[in-house]
Amino acid sequence: MASSTRVTFPNKFLPYLLLAPQLAITIVFFYWPASQAIRQSVLREDPFGLSTQFVGLGNFKRILSDPNYLNSLQVTVVFSIATAVIAMGFALMFAVMADKVIRGKGIYRTLMIWPYAVAPAIAGMLWLFLFNPSMGTFAYMIRSAGYNWDPLLNSGQAMLLVVAAAAWKQISYNFLFFVAGLQSIPKSLIEAAAIDGAGETKRFWTIVFPLLAPTTFFLLVVNTVYAFFDTFGIIHAVTGGGPGKATETLVYKVYNDGFVNLILGDSAAQSVILMVIVIGLTAIQFRYVERKVHYG
Amino acid sequence: MASVELTNVRKVYAGAVEAVKGVDIAIKDGALCVLVGPSGCGKSTLLRMIAGLESITDGTVKIDNKVVNDLGPAERDIAMVFQNYALYPHMKVYDNMAYGLRNRGMPKDQIDKRVREAAATLELTHLLERRPKELSGGQRQRVAMGRAIVRNPKVFLFDEPLSNLDAKLRGQMRVEIKNLQRQLGVTSVYVTHDQLEAMTLADILVVMNAGAVEQIGAPLDIYEKPASTFVASFIGAPPMNLIPVTSDGSGLILKDGTRIGAQGLAVTDKDAIIGFRPEDLEVATGTESHVGGLLLDLKVLGVEPVGAESYVYGIIGGERVVVRVAGRSVSQPDDHLRVIIPKEKLHLFGGNGKRL
Numbered sequence: 206m207a208s209s210t211r212v213t214f215p216n217k218f219l220p221y222l223l224l225a226p227q228l229a230i231t232i233v234f235f236y237w238p239a240s241q242a243i244r245q246s247v248l249r250e251d252p253f254g255l256s257t258q259f260v261g262l263g264n265f266k267r268i269l270s271d272p273n274y275l276n277s278l279q280v281t282v283v284f285s286i287a288t289a290v291i292a293m294g295f296a297l298m299f300a301v302m303a304d305k306v307i308r309g310k311g312i313y314r315t316l317m318i319w320p321y322a323v324a325p326a327i328a329g330m331l332w333l334f335l336f337n338p339s340m341g342t343f344a345y346m347i348r349s350a351g352y353n354w355d356p357l358l359n360s361g362q363a364m365l366l367v368v369a370a371a372a373w374k375q376i377s378y379n380f381l382f383f384v385a386g387l388q389s390i391p392k393s394l395i396e397a398a399a400i401d402g403a404g405e406t407k408r409f410w411t412i413v414f415p416l417l418a419p420t421t422f423f424l425l426v427v428n429t430v431y432a433f434f435d436t437f438g439i440i441h442a443v444t445g446g447g448p449g450k451a452t453e454t455l456v457y458k459v460y461n462d463g464f465v466n467l468i469l470g471d472s473a474a475q476s477v478i479l480m481v482i483v484i485g486l487t488a489i490q491f492r493y494v495e496r497k498v499h500y501g
Numbered sequence: 502m503a504s505v506e507l508t509n510v511r512k513v514y515a516g517a518v519e520a521v522k523g524v525d526i527a528i529k530d531g532a533l534c535v536l537v538g539p540s541g542c543g544k545s546t547l548l549r550m551i552a553g554l555e556s557i558t559d560g561t562v563k564i565d566n567k568v569v570n571d572l573g574p575a576e577r578d579i580a581m582v583f584q585n586y587a588l589y590p591h592m593k594v595y596d597n598m599a600y601g602l603r604n605r606g607m608p609k610d611q612i613d614k615r616v617r618e619a620a621a622t623l624e625l626t627h628l629l630e631r632r633p634k635e636l637s638g639g640q641r642q643r644v645a646m647g648r649a650i651v652r653n654p655k656v657f658l659f660d661e662p663l664s665n666l667d668a669k670l671r672g673q674m675r676v677e678i679k680n681l682q683r684q685l686g687v688t689s690v691y692v693t694h695d696q697l698e699a700m701t702l703a704d705i706l707v708v709m710n711a712g713a714v715e716q717i718g719a720p721l722d723i724y725e726k727p728a729s730t731f732v733a734s735f736i737g738a739p740p741m742n743l744i745p746v747t748s749d750g751s752g753l754i755l756k757d758g759t760r761i762g763a764q765g766l767a768v769t770d771k772d773a774i775i776g777f778r779p780e781d782l783e784v785a786t787g788t789e790s791h792v793g794g795l796l797l798d799l800k801v802l803g804v805e806p807v808g809a810e811s812y813v814y815g816i817i818g819g820e821r822v823v824v825r826v827a828g829r830s831v832s833q834p835d836d837h838l839r840v841i842i843p844k845e846k847l848h849l850f851g852g853n854g855k856r857l
Binding site for chain 2: 411
């Protein structure tokens with residue numbers, strides 16, 4: 206593109222004025238709370254906020270040696286990887302299949318996108334009702350098939366349920382992007398590959414999938430962040446972090462410690478660590494994964 | 502090496518749109534057949550049907566005397582060069598060319614040999630490690646050609662391969678494609694909307710219009726004897742001048758009422774069209790005989806000198822015409838010229854546009 210034709214404003218303050226609304230929002234809703242969290246993380250405060258004491262890295266030391274915290278870290282890793290892989294895998298499969306539909310393409314796509322409009326807590330409730338061991342329709346079917354289904358007691362099944370609910374909700378979003386990604390691949394490339402003797406599966410893995418890499422990479426970042434942060438509502442509605450602490454992710458623990466147990470210092474320290482983890486993850490994704498991505 | 506034979510090939514899309522209406526074409530082994538026509542005439546659809554990318558509604562397509570209607574594109578042993586080249590953007594030039602061979606399970610050393618040979622033929626050797634986006638338009642075009650020839654297929658299919666290049670490069674590549682095709686002797690079908698490309702490349706030229714073949718033949722035969730006014734106006738630049746006339750039995754009358762002598766012209770239709778190439782007009786000096794030819798009055802509208810020749814735009818009998826004159830023209834706007842169309846250069850078409 207024409208990079209040489211750059212617009213320059215004669216007025217020195219205009220650019221800053223134009224940026225101001227975005228900057229203001231970022232400062233108020235991100236930097237300010239983030240700095241508050243960092244401040245809180247080095248303080249110890251009683252639940253009523255009457256006395257505050259500076260403890261340095263004490264909060265961090267205690268969290269990192271807490272087996273509950275390490276458990277929650279592990280839960281998060283399992284939950285995030287499973288959610289991202291399942292959500293992206295299914296979305297890709299659906300997108301490829303929807304791409305082949307010729308009649309009623311629009312209807313299929315619209316139907317596929319709907320779940321995205323469902324709020325996380327509602328989605329969670331939906332799955333909870335369907336799979337609740339005492340009244341869920343699917344739970345009944347699973348049990349009549351001879352399988353001992355009880356996510357209220359079985360931690361593996363609880364994890365399965367929250368992963369399914371979280372992935373289900375994200376599939377629509379991923380689907381949308383994969384469909385767009387597939388559409389941006391010129392038909393003639395697929396045809397050329399067909400003439401070149403590549404069967405359908407081979408075409409997918411040697412032509413389509415590599416060309417979808419930018420989309421896949423973008424979704425990987427988005428899904429990771431989603432699994433880390435946006436799944437709070439689902440976990441809260443479905444399992445509440447239980448049974449035991451089997452589905453307590455980092456974000457859920459931040460909420461639990463801060464707003465339920467009112468250990469503000471610990472909660473703040475956890476959110477600072479969480480922030481560092483996500484920044485680190487994204488940096489790694491951009492540094493190492495993006496290198497393998499070919500932008501067309 | 503193979504012949505290609507189309508028999509009554511039809512394509513009807515859902516909604517009963519007939520894109521190709523019963524086409525018969527026979528292409529001899531090693532010949533280069535050019536399908537030419539305006540956009541939407543069905544030429545690309547026809548090519549894609551030969552390639553197997555488009556289903557055949559009716560009729561048969563034979564490659565090497567074998568009906569291929571039900572074979573997939575990979576099984577027809579063809580190679581295609583696409584308009585946008587369709588190079589795999591994530592693969593290096595080498596892999597682009599090797600892809601088809603790998604899919605067919607050819608041993609590595611043979612693939613390497615073939616790719617390097619093809620690359621040498623097309624002067625691509627120094628580009629083998631590059632990716633398509635690092636290449637210029639002309640180089641990409643070459644890679645697309647290389648990907649086709651490396652497979653050593655029975656038939657080459659070209660879908661407007663030069664239309665994304667600038668005029669100069671297009672002329673150059675045209676010559677290269679022709680030479681390469683001759684050298685390899687591979688039967689080829691080439692689709693274009695550019696009549697100049699069609700004329701210069703074709704061994705056999707197929708002019709298409711609205712899904713049907715208007716005329717098939719050697720390029721110069723078509724130029725000299727167009728079968729219809731459509732062909733006459735499509736082949737040749739500037740196109741043939743066409744002047745509608747009416748006949749009252751004793752002579753021809755132009756649109757503006759001028760009666761013109763038409764000795765020896767057997768026009769039985771009431772409505773007819775006379776046609777003549779821009780280069781076939783002679784300016785009358787008063788002494789030459791024009792027996793059988795037409796003597797007409799031309800009013801000059803303007804002159805376009807393009808160097809080696811000049812185009813004189815004018816009006817004959819209320820119709821705009823263009824005349825090609827060697828060198829510079831001395832005519833000025835509003836000049837009146839007496840011009841002669843020699844009898845043997847005159848084309849006559851009936852009211853339905855078909856040659857009489």
